[in-house]
Amino acid sequence: MKHMNYFLGSAFLLFMTGTSYGCNLNAHTKSKTTLVTQSTTEKPSEQYVKIALLLDTSNSMDGLINQAKAQLWDIVNEFTHAKCGTNVRPSLQIALYEYGNDNLSPREGYIRQVLGFSNDLDEISEKLFSLTTNGGEEYCGQVIHTSLKQLDWGKNSDDLKMIFIAGNEPFTQGKLDYKDATTNAKEKDIIVNTIFCGNYEQGISTMWKSGATLTGGEYMAIDHNRQVVHINTPYDDVIIKLNSKLNGTYISYGAIGRQKKELQYAQDANAAELEEVVAVKRAVSKSSRLYKNSTWDLVDAAEDDESLIAELPQKDLPEELRGKSESEIKAYVKQKKAEREEIQKQIQELNAKREVYIAEHQKEETGELENAMLSAIKAQASKKNYTWDKK
Structure with missing residues (x-):
């Protein structure tokens, strides 16, 4: 068996x-276009x-x-x-x-x-x-x-x-x-x-x-x-509630922004429909470095290139940011980024305790x-x- x-x-x-x-070993992760030279060989960054x-x-x-x-x-x-x-x-x-x-x-x-x-x-x-x-x-x-x-x-x-x-x-x-x-x-x-x-x-x-x-x-x-087989833990409900708060830090922009934000909610629902623990694991993934949404979320996009904020036409901004000045938009994005980082930190800390609990009860x-x-x-x-x- x-x-x-x-x-x-x-x-x-x-x-x-x-x-x-x-x-x-000498690669850098920030830029996908920068090449690093090692001897005579160029390698992707x-x-x-x-x-x-x-x-x-x-x-x-x-x-x-x-x-x-x-x-x-x-x-x-x-x-x-x-x-x-x-x-x-x-x-x-x-x-x-x-x-x-x-x-x-x-x-x-x-x-x-x-x-x-x-x-x-x-x-x-x-x-x-x-x-x-x-x-x-x-x-x-x-x-x-x-x-x-x-x-x-x-x-x-x-x-x-x-x-x-x-x-x-x-x-x-x-x-x-x-x-x-x-x-x-x-x-x-x-x-x-x-x-x-x-x-x-x-x-x-x-x-x-x-x-x-x-x-x-x-x-x-x-x-x-x-x-x-999944193991439920005392931390699951809190992580799921934090996931809802995490969704509130995403600022959709552009033609696909609203659609992608709806997709985010839809996949939360799909995970929860399988089992609550699956929804917890998805929330942990969303608090990780691998969950990046620069193509539709202004927080992730600005982290890659803050100049995007100045270039976006009003029609591509979400309703709450239309008519705002560039400095006001930057301040709003900065606020949401800080909120997101704090929520992600809380999820990661709770997940560490969750993993210990699972190891003890498995x-x-x-x-x-x-x-x-x-x-x-x-x-x-x-x-x-x-x-x-x-x-």
Whole structure:
């Protein structure tokens, strides 16, 4: 039963795999356009972890999708603490594909890109919740090949690049040989991790383990219909209330501002509908460095470039700021930023206490998954000079 405990939370993210490269230790995270020269080689200023999640959405996979929805925020919260080298905090990008669904085009191999690489956590959540299941043909080799071809994986050898593919039919289905697809992935320094939804030995006999081994990835077997176990804590209600206050610090602007703010609320509701604890984990994610909304929130945008405030036309401002002077708008943004930082600090402090409570009350069986997952993440990520801390 040990392998059954590797359910989608571990699959979804981060069995970081080893390569011969290390993090760019001299990189700076502030500017995405600045290049750092090391000897004669120029390297990007920011490190990325790029994860493509390929989910089987055929009839029997409702449990898999539900686990993915529930585990998203665990993944984000863990990765908040990742460091690349001495001081670089890597950015997380997630892409999403579905395959094996009769509603998809047979011409495309019953495969659809749901989302290209994105760091918009609300958008990622929205796309996960949009998935529905239906019977179909499941072509693992083809969906891997498609993700390699369509996604912008970048050329930085320091980035961590991973595919996680989950399903329950033989890995050999389809015209495109999975060995060719995984060989292509390995050439691009992309690790394929496989999650078989069923018996561990059956996954081996249907080549799911082989699909992972060819790139140095991890093979896992999960009970995709198993109920995700969460532990409630005395701090949950307070964190949820603070999340509501946190939403009040966002200042929408531009053509998509109002829509994005509505999406923020909608994903809060989606998390809460799954379970209260999932809403708590999402709130913790929203208090982290990985929850950035510069494209629609004036606080995050001004932190990147304060000159934006002077350039915005009145029609792109929210109602409460129209007719205000530039100095008044800056003062308002500064006030909301201070409020946000204080709320985020409170959430992080409460979450630290929450984690202690969970560790003290977690039964051995429910703790095995988390401990195994985090141990594998850190051990394998260390091969690219990644470390974890809570600072």
